[in-house]
Amino acid sequence: MPTLEALAAIYHRPLFDLIAESRRVHGMHWKGDEMQLCTLLSVKTGGCSEDCGYCAQSSRYDTGIEAGRLMKTADVLPIAQQAAADGATRFCMGAAWKGVRDGDAKFEQMLETVREVGRLGMEVCVTLGQLGDVEARKLREAGVTAYNHNIDTSPGHYAKIVSTHTFQDRLDTIRSVQRAGMAVCCGGILGLGETEDDRLRMLEVLCAFDPPPESVPINCLMPMPGTPLAGAKPIDTFELVRLIATARIALPKAKIRLSAGRSLLSREGQALCFFAGANSIFYGGKLLTAPNPGADEDLALLAELGLRPQAPYADQPRPSETAAPQPAFA
Ligand code: SAM
Numbered sequence: 001m002p003t004l005e006a007l008a009a010i011y012h013r014p015l016f017d018l019i020a021e022s023r024r025v026h027g028m029h030w031k032g033d034e035m036q037l038c039t040l041l042s043v044k045t046g047g048c049s050e051d052c053g054y055c056a057q058s059s060r061y062d063t064g065i066e067a068g069r070l071m072k073t074a075d076v077l078p079i080a081q082q083a084a085a086d087g088a089t090r091f092c093m094g095a096a097w098k099g100v101r102d103g104d105a106k107f108e109q110m111l112e113t114v115r116e117v118g119r120l121g122m123e124v125c126v127t128l129g130q131l132g133d134v135e136a137r138k139l140r141e142a143g144v145t146a147y148n149h150n151i152d153t154s155p156g157h158y159a160k161i162v163s164t165h166t167f168q169d170r171l172d173t174i175r176s177v178q179r180a181g182m183a184v185c186c187g188g189i190l191g192l193g194e195t196e197d198d199r200l201r202m203l204e205v206l207c208a209f210d211p212p213p214e215s216v217p218i219n220c221l222m223p224m225p226g227t228p229l230a231g232a233k234p235i236d237t238f239e240l241v242r243l244i245a246t247a248r249i250a251l252p253k254a255k256i257r258l259s260a261g262r263s264l265l266s267r268e269g270q271a272l273c274f275f276a277g278a279n280s281i282f283y284g285g286k287l288l289t290a291p292n293p294g295a296d297e298d299l300a301l302l303a304e305l306g307l308r309p310q311a312p313y314a315d316q317p318r319p320s321e322t323a324a325p326q327p328a329f330a
């Protein structure tokens with residue numbers, strides 16, 4: 001498990017040396033021409049009680065996003081079917097909740113949606129906020145293969161961004177997800193006013209997970225009007241590429257997902273991120289509330305680069321089978 005010093009030494013190598021190394025590591029574990037396509041759907045938008053300073057869905061900020069109701073299973077299904085038909089191999093459903101609780105009618109409805117979506121043959125990922133062991137087990141039994149719960153930034157910077165829950169709360173949820181045997185999808189956001197040291201400390205925490213995260217979304221802040229971070233400055237593409245390359249070297253078996261903020265990058269910037277080790281993207285014109293490049297645009301970019309969508313479960317077991325139910329931390 002790399003120390004902070006080791007991560008910093010990797011991160012600060014001359015850029016071309018760094019990318020050459022991340023490409024070498026990538027080639028040892030992944031087919032270099034494959035890209036995982038994951039489609040996102042916000043099944044419950046806005047009205048969230050939490051105060052995450054980057055998020056348009058927090059009810060604390062006047063962002064123009066109205067609180068919606070949980071989508072019915074019957075309304076989610078055709079969207080998931082379309083995503084599968086368009087070539088997505090993972091379907092990720094997000095809810096603007098603090099968390100979920102067993103026995104709650106909304107949680108039951110979510111389980112039903114997972115069961116139905118699971119029949120379509122895609123990996124099923126959900127991101128529903130905090131949960132405990134019971135909820136995690138029920139989600140896994142319903143067919144969830146991966147649970148997304150980001151640490152978002154370093155332990156030290158977290159409290160400057162969110163006050164309604166703690167970094168430790170995030171780790172506790174992740175531990176429940178691991179105990180239930182679901183794959184952990186966990187990453188962060190660049191652009192929250194963090195330092196380079198914070199970014200590397202975030203990676204250090206991810207590297208300490210046991211088992212390591214199955215996928216690591218690297219989001220660039222989409223500055224959302226009305227949030228405290230609306231005026232944050234954009235991410236330098238070379239800094240993003242360095243972090244992706246460092247993550248690829250430190251977490252060789254994880255899918256590294258170039259996530260939110262891709263619409264702010266040039267095609268060349270995205271290509272450099274892919275070359276440095278990013279092998280997964282969100283696919284479809286919308287993230288949760290923010291825009292994403294359109295599916296046609298992405299397919300054209302992949303074709304131009306000679307990349308192809310990753311077939312479902314190509315030559316590896318389903319994620320839930322690789323994630324042994326072990327605690328994240330002692
Ligand atoms: N409520 C759940 C939670 O907080 O885990 C699930 C939904 S939440 C919107 C999922 C993730 O989206 C966050 O952890 C964060 O990494 C990312 N995110 C939210 N707003 C973002 C923004 N404006 N720019 C980039 N990433 C964002």
Ligand code: DTB
Pocket residue numbers: 040056092094127148150187188217218219222259260287288289290291
């Ligand atoms: C993740 O790390 N990024 C996605 C997904 N997990 C749920 C969400 C990005 C949200 C971007 C802002 C928005 O759409 O509101």
Ligand code: SF4
Pocket residue numbers: 048049050051052055056057058095096097098129
């Ligand atoms: Fe709520 Fe998640 Fe947004 Fe935080 S990131 S305000 S928990 S929806």
